[in-house]
Amino acid sequence: MQLKGKKLFRIEKKLNRSLPVSIMLFLFLVVFGMFMAIPLVYAINNAFKPLDELFIFPPKFFVRNPTLDNFFDLVAVMGDSWVPLSRYFANTIIITLFGTVGHILLASMAAYPLAKYKFPGSKLIFSVVVLSLMFSPHVTAIPNYMVMSGLGWIDSHASLIIPAMAFPLGLFLMKQFMEQIPDSILEAAKIDGASEYRIFWSIVMPNVKPAWLTLLILQFPILWGTNGGDFVYSEELKTLNYALEQITLGGIARAGVGAAVALILMAVPITLFVISQSKVIQTMSTSGMKD
Structure with missing residues (x-):
C-alpha cells in the first residue's frame, strides 16, 4: 500500500507543471493553431466576398461587404x-x-484472420500488403485501368468504388490494431458459444x-x-x-463562383x-488493449 502511494505521488509530481510553463505551452498551441487555421479562414472569407473585393489590391484578408451572390451565381450556372x-x-x-464503407468492411474482414489466425501464406500475404x-x-493507375477495362466497368461508378475498397493502408492499419486485442477475450467468447461472425461484429469491431x-x-x-479521372466519361455519371x-x-468572371466552390468542397471533409x-487522437495515442 505504501509502495502504491509512492508511485502515485511520483506520477502526480511528473504531471504537474508550473503556471508559467502552462501559460507558455497554451500560447504556443494557440499561435500554431491560428497558423493552421489561416487557409480555412481565408477560404471562408473569399466565398462571401463580392467580385470587386476579390481583385482589390493590396488584397484584404477579411471580407468587408459579405454577400451570398457567389452561391446564387453557382446555382444559376448549374x-x-x-x-x-x-x-x-x-x-x-x-x-x-459505397467506396468508404466498402473499404472499411473489406479491410476489417481481411485483417481479422491475418491478425488472429496463423495459416500457410499469411506472412507472405501481409508482406505483399506492406510492399504495396x-x-x-x-x-x-495503368494497371487499375486495364483491370477495370477487362471487367467492363469503365464509364461506371464501379471503376471508382472497387479500387477504393482495395486501398492497402486500411488492411495494414486494421491488422495492427486487431493484433492488440487480447486472445483471451476471443477464446472466452468461443467457449460461451459465440460464432466467428458474432465475435467479429460484437467484440473485434467495437474495440478497433x-x-x-x-x-x-x-x-x-x-x-x-x-x-x-479517366474512368468515367458520361456526363450524367460525373x-x-x-x-x-x-x-x-x-x-475571371467566375472567380467568385470558384471561391464558393472551394468552400463547398472543403466543408464536408x-x-x-x-x-x-x-x-483520431485516440488512434494516434493509444497502444491498444493488453493481456
Missing part, C-alpha cells in the same frame, strides 16, 4: 446545365459512401473503432474530391468535383474530421 446539380451530388455521395504501400496511386474511424477520415476526402472544376474554368477528431 441550373443552365443539362445535367442538374442534384445528379452530380448523388453521384458523389454514391461513390463516397510503397507504390504511388499514379504508378498503379478508432482505427476504422481513422480510415473513414482518410478515405472520405479522397473519394469526395475525385473527378472521375462527380460534383468535376462539375465545379468546369465552372471555375470560366475565367472538415465537418467529418471535426466530428471524429477525438477518435
Whole structure:
C-alpha cells in the first residue's frame, strides 16, 4: 500500500507543471493553431466576398461587404446545365459512401484472420500488403485501368468504388490494431458459444473503432474530391468535383463562383474530421488493449 502511494505521488509530481510553463505551452498551441487555421479562414472569407473585393489590391484578408451572390451565381450556372446539380451530388455521395464503407468492411474482414489466425501464406500475404504501400496511386493507375477495362466497368461508378475498397493502408492499419486485442477475450467468447461472425461484429469491431474511424477520415476526402479521372466519361455519371472544376474554368468572371466552390468542397471533409477528431487522437495515442 505504501509502495502504491509512492508511485502515485511520483506520477502526480511528473504531471504537474508550473503556471508559467502552462501559460507558455497554451500560447504556443494557440499561435500554431491560428497558423493552421489561416487557409480555412481565408477560404471562408473569399466565398462571401463580392467580385470587386476579390481583385482589390493590396488584397484584404477579411471580407468587408459579405454577400451570398457567389452561391446564387453557382446555382444559376448549374441550373443552365443539362445535367442538374442534384445528379452530380448523388453521384458523389454514391461513390463516397459505397467506396468508404466498402473499404472499411473489406479491410476489417481481411485483417481479422491475418491478425488472429496463423495459416500457410499469411506472412507472405501481409508482406505483399506492406510492399504495396510503397507504390504511388499514379504508378498503379495503368494497371487499375486495364483491370477495370477487362471487367467492363469503365464509364461506371464501379471503376471508382472497387479500387477504393482495395486501398492497402486500411488492411495494414486494421491488422495492427486487431493484433492488440487480447486472445483471451476471443477464446472466452468461443467457449460461451459465440460464432466467428458474432465475435467479429460484437467484440473485434467495437474495440478497433478508432482505427476504422481513422480510415473513414482518410478515405472520405479522397473519394469526395475525385473527378472521375479517366474512368468515367458520361456526363450524367460525373462527380460534383468535376462539375465545379468546369465552372471555375470560366475565367475571371467566375472567380467568385470558384471561391464558393472551394468552400463547398472543403466543408464536408472538415465537418467529418471535426466530428471524429477525438477518435483520431485516440488512434494516434493509444497502444491498444493488453493481456
